[in-house]
Amino acid sequence: MESTVAKKLESLLKLQELDSKSDELKKVRGALPEEVGDLEDEIAGYETRMSKFTQELEDLEKEIDNNKNAIKDSEKLIQKYTDQQMNVRNNREYDAISKEMELQQLEIQISEKRIKESYVKIEGKKEEIAATEEIMNERNRDLDSKKKELDTIVSESEEEEQKIANAREKASKNIEDRLLNSYNKIRDNARNGLAVVSVKRGACGGCFNIVPPQRQADIREKKKIIVCEHCGRILADVDLESMVEEKKPKRTRKAK
Numbered sequence: 603m604e605s606t607v608a609k610k611l612e613s614l615l616k617l618q619e620l621d622s623k624s625d626e627l628k629k630v631r632g633a634l635p636e637e638v639g640d641l642e643d644e645i646a647g648y649e650t651r652m653s654k655f656t657q658e659l660e661d662l663e664k665e666i667d668n669n670k671n672a673i674k675d676s677e678k679l680i681q682k683y684t685d686q687q688m689n690v691r692n693n694r695e696y697d698a699i700s701k702e703m704e705l706q707q708l709e710i711q712i713s714e715k716r717i718k719e720s721y722v723k724i725e726g727k728k729e730e731i732a733a734t735e736e737i738m739n740e741r742n743r744d745l746d747s748k749k750k751e752l753d754t755i756v757s758e759s760e761e762e763e764q765k766i767a768n769a770r771e772k773a774s775k776n777i778e779d780r781l782l783n784s785y786n787k788i789r790d791n792a793r794n795g796l797a798v799v800s801v802k803r804g805a806c807g808g809c810f811n812i813v814p815p816q817r818q819a820d821i822r823e824k825k826k827i828i829v830c831e832h833c834g835r836i837l838a839d840v841d842l843e844s845m846v847e848e849k850k851p852k853r854t855r856k857a858k
């Protein structure tokens with residue numbers, strides 16, 4: 603059986619009421635969901651930075667090890683040259699070995715300088731890590747409290763939202779898809795989320811523009827779905843005050 607227009611309008615009004623209630627529930631959450639998301643992004647950024655720092659620390663430690671090994675190698679060579687110098691046949695050989703030893707001494711000095719530099723860099727990295735950790739901890743505490751707050755709000759409204767969702771499904775059944783789609787479209791475009799309104803005090807309940815009396819009469823008949831010619835919202839009903847105001851001019855005309 604096809605729903606009558608009156609029944610459809612009734613369902614549309616019900617749908618609007620439920621959606622407005624759901625909007626209110628979401629409004630309570632305010633900027634919290636966005637703030638939680640921003641904090642999570644920020645913390646992820648710090649985590650990336652931290653793993654980069656850790657990698658850089660490892661690289662520096664490795665560099666120190668390499669330089670320490672190079673020093674050991676040079677020392678071994680120097681030891682070997684010292685032994686060789688004991689058995690040289692002439693001054694020229696002695697001088698040549700001395701040169702090699704000097705070269706290795708120089709290598710050791712370079713390695714030692716590099717080790718010192720690496721230690722300085724490590725100190726710097728550790729300071730950066732500590733500073734980043736401090737900010738991260740602060741943000742994490744912030745995130746925890748915001749998440750808890752949001753969870754509380756969400757769990758408080760969960761039951762009500764489920765009820766709204768169920769009622770919404772029921773109300774939607776009386777409305778054909780095409781009408782439901784335009785309802786959703788109007789709602790998306792409306793700043794206050796209102797797609798279905800009543801005529802109140804002779805004006806559209808959505809945009810407050812005057813609705814002419816003949817149009818009000820058509821709306822009251824509920825023979826077809828009528829939209830506001832200014833804002834496109836569905837005009838589902840006319841309130842009593844509009845009807846009273848409509849009669850007023852007649853009375854004044856009679857009095858003249």
Ligand SMILES: [Zn+2]
Pocket residue numbers: 806807808809810811830831832833834835
């Ligand atoms: Zn309007």
